Amino acid sequence: MEQxxxxxxxxxxxxxxxxxxxxxxxPSDLILKGLTxxxxxxxxxxxxxxxxxxxxxxxxxxxxVIESEGKKIIVDTCVGNDKTRDFPxxxxxxxxxxxxxxxxxxxxxxxxxxxxxxxxxxxxGWNTMLVDGKWVPTFPKANYLFARIEWAHWQxxxxxxxxxxxxxxxxxxxxxxxxxxxxxxxxxxxxxxLHTLVETDHVITSEVSLIPTPGHTPGHVxxxxxxxxxxxxxxxxxxxxxxxxxxPDQCSNFDSDEEAGRVTRRAFVKAHANDGVLIFGTHFAxxxxxxxxxxxxxxxxxx
Ligand SMILES: [Zn+2]
Numbered sequence: 001m002e003q004x005x006x007x008x009x010x011x012x013x014x015x016x017x018x019x020x021x022x023x024x025x026x027p028s029d030l031i032l033k034g035l036t037x038x039x040x041x042x043x044x045x046x047x048x049x050x051x052x053x054x055x056x057x058x059x060x061x062x063x064x065v066i067e068s069e070g071k072k073i074i075v076d077t078c079v080g081n082d083k084t085r086d087f088p089x090x091x092x093x094x095x096x097x098x099x100x101x102x103x104x105x106x107x108x109x110x111x112x113x114x115x116x117x118x119x120x121x122x123x124x125g126w127n128t129m130l131v132d133g134k135w136v137p138t139f140p141k142a143n144y145l146f147a148r149i150e151w152a153h154w155q156x157x158x159x160x161x162x163x164x165x166x167x168x169x170x171x172x173x174x175x176x177x178x179x180x181x182x183x184x185x186x187x188x189x190x191x192x193x194l195h196t197l198v199e200t201d202h203v204i205t206s207e208v209s210l211i212p213t214p215g216h217t218p219g220h221v222x223x224x225x226x227x228x229x230x231x232x233x234x235x236x237x238x239x240x241x242x243x244x245x246x247x248p249d250q251c252s253n254f255d256s257d258e259e260a261g262r263v264t265r266r267a268f269v270k271a272h273a274n275d276g277v278l279i280f281g282t283h284f285a286x287x288x289x290x291x292x293x294x295x296x297x298x299x300x301x302x303x
């Protein structure tokens with residue numbers, strides 16, 4: 001079997017990926033709105049890593065740990081264990097994420113900073129863990145960074161849902177109950193006083209900073225790593241799948257502002273085509289990272 005990297009160097013920065021879950025052969029429209037298997041098959045470079053021959057999608061849920069200037073920063077904390085979720089594969093999980101994190105060299109206590117690119121269910125789960133029936137911070141010594149406008153957005157959403165409950169979820173779609181997610185994965189962090197609300201261009205170290213990439217959610221951020229003349233970007237859910245590099249106008253089923261997402265993706269793909277920046281997709285299957293290059297009239301991810 002082909003061996004894919006699990007760590008990378010970008011200048012003096014080290015990036016490690018910790019996989020929580022791999023979804024091989026997922027329906028083409030599970031995440032990407034209205035996408036057909038034929039449309040996936042038409043983008044032939046997606047195979048074999050990112051799509052199957054029958055037009056299904058390979059997806060991953062993973063966290064990245066960035067080591068920069070003595071800091072250990074975990075970017076996105078996946079789904080988490082023991083959480084009650086409507087989506088059966090994510091409900092009451094008992095996965096080895098923390099064991100895998102430790103095996104990669106990162107104890108819970110060693111993490112200095114937690115950065116959630118946005119506050120969706122699969123990006124905040126390991127913010128907390130269940131101890132004696134209570135949700136406690138998984139990373140007790142960390143400063144948890146949430147974008148100020150992202151937190152404000154979810155507070156407003158929850159208030160609106162309380163006032164007017166939504167219809168039941170559509171069959172086959174992933175339902176998300178934001179109040180449930182905030183209650184077990186965000187509010188315990190705020191109550192413990194471990195959070196900092198930051199702007200969407202916040203600087204974490206001189207090598208690592210946030211860049212605003214709104215659309216999927218209003219306060220969505222990606223993460224830029226610049227060190228020693230090299231550069232990388234972790235996308236978060238600005239894009240979910242490399243298909244969106246070939247077709248930046250393709251939206252996901254969960255974008256709060258689809259047009260803003262399209263504008264962000266178009267600009268991003270164009271800006272980084274052939275510029276040597278290593279792009280890490282938060283939900284990209286292995287090999288996880290690559291370079292955007294022009295491909296005829298559009299673009300592809302070269303891995
Ligand atoms: Zn996600």
